[in-house]
Each structure stands twice: as structure tokens, then as C-alpha cells.
Amino acid sequence: MPTGVHIRDVREQLFGAAERVLLDAGPSALTSRAVTTEAGCAKGVLHRHFDDFDDFLAEFVLARVHRMDAQAAALRRAAGTGTVVGNLTGALTAVFGSAAVAIVALVTFRDELRARLRRTWPAGVPVLTEAAEMIASYLAGERDLGRLDAAADVDTLAFTLIGAGHMLFADRQAAPPGAETVRRTVTSIIAPALAP
Template identity: 90%
Template sequence: MPTGVHIRDVREQLFGAAERVLLRAGPSALTSRAVTTEAGCAKGVLHRHFTDFDDFLAELVLDRVHRMDAQAAELRRAAGTGTVTGNLTGALTALFGSVAVAIVALVTFRDELRARLRRTWPAGVPVLTEAAEMIAAYLRRERELGRLDAAADVDTLAFTLIGAGHMLFADRQAAPPDTEAVRRTVTSVLAAALVA
């Protein structure tokens, strides 16, 4: 795109382009040139809006984490409806079917990005810790409603579900797991905690 041409919502255009590159080719292919080429704009556009490329990536990660708020609200509203297993199967599929797995790989791949994220996100990998909190909050509500055993350790269950979900979806070469594979995993993790 020629210099001087106004781009509406530059941040979102660049974030969307970064997601597409990340999903298509992985974290090693994610460069400022790849992002601006994908976005159809001059390389200088990215550097006018962000201090440097790692600043851009940190903002991308945090933006995508904050987008999980709507998913968390939806999961909380589902408490007491349907089945606990069905609700969590849907939530994990939506979470890991998105860019979340690729963002985990990106954070793992780039040391400077991890260092920058630590300034505002002191523990864990942003997408995964937010997801674990989302699932733990949902499980707490289900426990209050009597659909989980009163002694269920919801934090451990949430971490276990996130870890298992990540492992199911982490293989970028194979097709994503089907709903039944995710449901089997959720069922196994929750087996002792579900109230019949």
C-alpha cells in the first residue's frame, strides 16, 4: 500500500495479518515484513504504531487474551444448563480451535516477547492462564449448583483440562481433533468430580 494512504483500524488489520501468518506458517515465519505483506501495507506502518516488532507481538497476545472475555461470559451463563461435559467440550474446542495454540507456540518461541509479557503478565502463558481461570470460574459455579462434587478441586481440574486440550490441538500438521475426542478427554478428567 503506498505511503500516505489511510488504513482504517490499522492495529486490527495488522493483528489479523499476524494471525493468518502464524496459523499458516508458524512462529518462525512471523516477521514484520511477513505481517505487513499479508496486511497489504508498507513495512513502516507497523513501526509507526508500535515501538518495535516485539511490542507489536506483545500487544497482539494481550489483545487476543482480552477477546476471551466474551467466551468466559458465555461459559459462565451456561452453568446449570446442558451438561458440564458438553459445555466444557464446546469451550475447549472454541478456545483451541482459535489462534490460542499458535499464540502459545509464539510466546514459547520468542524470548523477548516472553520478557515483555512478564512486565504485565507475571505468571504463566497469557492465553493458557486466562483460559484456566475461565474454566475454573465455570467449574466453581457448577460446584455451587451441585453438578460437581462439593470437594472437587476446580483449579486442578481447570489446569488439567487446559493441558489436555492443548495437547489434543497442538499438532499443527494433523487435522484438529473431532468433538468426540475432546468429549472423551473432558469426561476422563471430570469422571470423579461429576455428580450423577
């Protein structure tokens, strides 16, 4: 892009480009040059807005984590409606159908990125931790409404659902699992905790 051409919302444009590169080619292909080429801008644009590439990546990951806020609120509002299995199937499909699996691979792939994220995200992998908190909050709501057993350990159920969901969606080469596969997995995990 020629010097002096104004780019609207440059951060989001760069984040969108990073997400596309990450989804198309994986974490090893995610370089500052790949991002700026995908975004259609000069490499210097990225470095004017971020201290370095790992600073950019940390901001990218956190921006994608914060996108889950609306999804978490919608899932909490769904408590008491539909079925617990249906709501969880939809939530896991939405989480892992996004860039979440690729972001987990990116965080695992880059030591410096993990170190930077630890400054503001002290435990866990950001996307997975946020997803587990979202699921646990929803399950607590269902437990409060009596649709889950009063003794249900919502945190353990949430971690189990997130781990299983990640395993289902982790293969970047194969097609994502169908809704029935996700539903069967959710059912096998959640069925013992459903209120009779």
C-alpha cells in the same frame, strides 16, 4: 500500499495479518515484513504504531487473550444448563480451535516476547492462563449449583483440562481432533468430580 492512504483500524488489521501468518506458517515465519505484506501495507506502518516488533507481538498476544472475555462470560452463564461435559467440550474446542495453540508456540519461541509479557502478565502463558481461569470460574459455578462434588478442586481440574486440550490440539500438521475425542478426554477428567 501507497504513502498517504488511510488504513481503517490499522492495529486490528495488523493483528489479523499476524494471526494469519502465525496459523499458516508458524512462529518462525512471523516477521514484521511478513505481517505488513499480509496486511497489504508498508513496513513503516507497523513501526509508526508500535515501538518495535516485540512490542507489536506483545500487544497482539494480549489483544487475542482479551478476545476470550466474551467466551468466558458465556461459559459462566452456561453453568446449570446443558451438561457439564458438553459445556466443557465446547469451551475447549473454541479455545484451542482459535489461534491459542499457535500463540503458545509463539510465546515459547521468542524470548524477548516472553520478557515483555512478564511485565503485565507475571505468571504462566497468557492464553493458557486465561483459559484455565475461564474454566475454573465455570466449574466453580457448577459446583455452587451442585452439579460438581462440593469438594471438587476446580483449579486443578481446570489446569488438567487445559493441559489435555493443548495436547489434543498441539499438532499443527494433523487435522484437529473431532468433538468425540475432545468429549472423551473431558469425560475422563471431569467424571470423578461430577455430583452423583
